[in-house]
Amino acid sequence: MAQTLKIKRGNNANLGGLTLEAGEPAFVLDTGKLYVGDGADKVLINPDIVPKSKTTDKLNTARTISLSGDITGSVSFDGSSDVTIVTTEKASGVTSGTYSKVTVDKKGTVTAGTNITADDVPTLTLSKISDVGTAASKNVGIASGNVPVLDESGKLDTSILPAIAVTDTFVIATEIEMLALTAQVGDVAVRTDLNRSFILKTADASIVANWQELLTPTDAVLSVAGKTGIVTLTSADVGLGNVTNESKETMFTNPTFTGVSIAPTADAGTNTTQIATTKFVTNAVVNKTSISGNAGTATKLATPINISLTGDVVGSTSFDGSTDVSITVTISNIDGGTF
Structure with missing residues (x-):
């Protein structure tokens, strides 16, 4: 077994x-x-034979992973978890700052930084500049289409802008004062001794012939009611010496009319506080139907009345006095029979 x-x-x-x-x-x-x-x-x-294992969750000896060249950094790695390498870019040697012009290598790294100069700006045609305005495309000069410039005295050429005189006015009492004026062409001298004005037409105010009298138009008003200068009129100046000033509040309060006063005639049938003219009254009398109230004479009643019969005889009719009327009467019925 x-x-x-x-x-x-x-x-x-x-x-x-x-x-x-x-x-x-x-x-x-x-x-x-x-x-x-x-x-x-x-x-x-x-x-378990760890050194000869084909797979494992962790390296027996941790290793360092390093970066070199333009970027540096390192980390210890044993395979037990994910790792992150903190990198550092290689310094370019350019001082930190803001530059309008930089130099870079083939990798795009800034190797130098400066600011642009006039030599760095290329020559551009006006068509490539968008904000210079239309004047930039014009030549300087005084011909048609040119842009004018000021001369050494800060003025435009007289062919572009002629000299303009700013007129001053001088009030003087005599010719001697006029000839002593420091005046320019276009200035005016008002002579109170002559009630006339003169304008300097040619330079040199000390010469009488250089002053031109400003003529007064022939159709101008020279006087008012025989008065000149500052005129203040009274009612007597215009033939109204017997007229007094009245306000509408006083001139229509209890007025006393004399002579034949005329007023507008009111329309027939008007019943307001408007003044009644003799024509209005005459028309009202002729057309008596337009008069309301108790009239002395009338062709008809303003309101028709009803005339009625009662008792043994009954009947009625409407009466306004305009025509004769007839009343149809009815005798009251009595009991029939033989008597």
């Missing part, structure tokens, strides 16, 4: 309490490990 040789066995959880004699084996069921006793302890016969 065949014999079966069995060794000690159990799970890894019970491995701590296991005691083996020297040369005695034991197999761990859930880890697949084989132990043999050495008389003092148990020795693992088949341990």
Whole structure:
């Protein structure tokens, strides 16, 4: 009969309490490990061989990953987790600042920085400049289409802008004062001794012939009611010496009319506080129907009345006095019979 040789066995959880004699084996069921006793302890016969493993969760020795060249940086890596390398760009040697002109290498790194000068600006045609205005395309000069410039005295050429005289007015009493004036062509001298004005037509105010009298138009008003200068008129100056000034508040209060006063005639039938002329009254009398109230004579009543008969005889009619009327009467019925 065949014999079966069995060794000690159990799970890894019970491995701590296991005691083996020297040369005695034991197999761990859930880890697949084989132990043999050495008389003092148990020795693992088949341990994991880490250095010769093809795959692992972590390197036995961490390694450093470094960057060099234009970018530098490094990090320690053992494969147990992701890592990030903090990088540093190589210094260009250009001082920090703002530059309008820079030099870069083939990698785009700034190697020099300066500010532009006039030599750096290329020559441009006017068509490539968008904000210079239309005057920039015109030549300087005084011909048609040119842009004029000021002369050394700060003025435009007289062919472009003729000299303009600013007229001053001088009030003087005599010719001597007029000839002593410091006047320019176009200035006016008002002579109070002559009530006339003169304008300097040619330079040199000290010469009488250089002054031109300003003639007064023949159709101008020279006087008012025989008065000249500052004229203040009275009612007597214009033939109204017997006229007094009255306001409308006083001139129509209790007026007394004399002679034949005339007023507008009101329309027939007017019943207001308007003044009634003799014509209005005459028309009202002729057309008596236009008069309301109790009239002495009338052709008809303003309101027709009803005339009625009652008692043994009944009947009625409307009467306004304009025509004769007839009343149709009815005798009241009595009981019939033979009497």
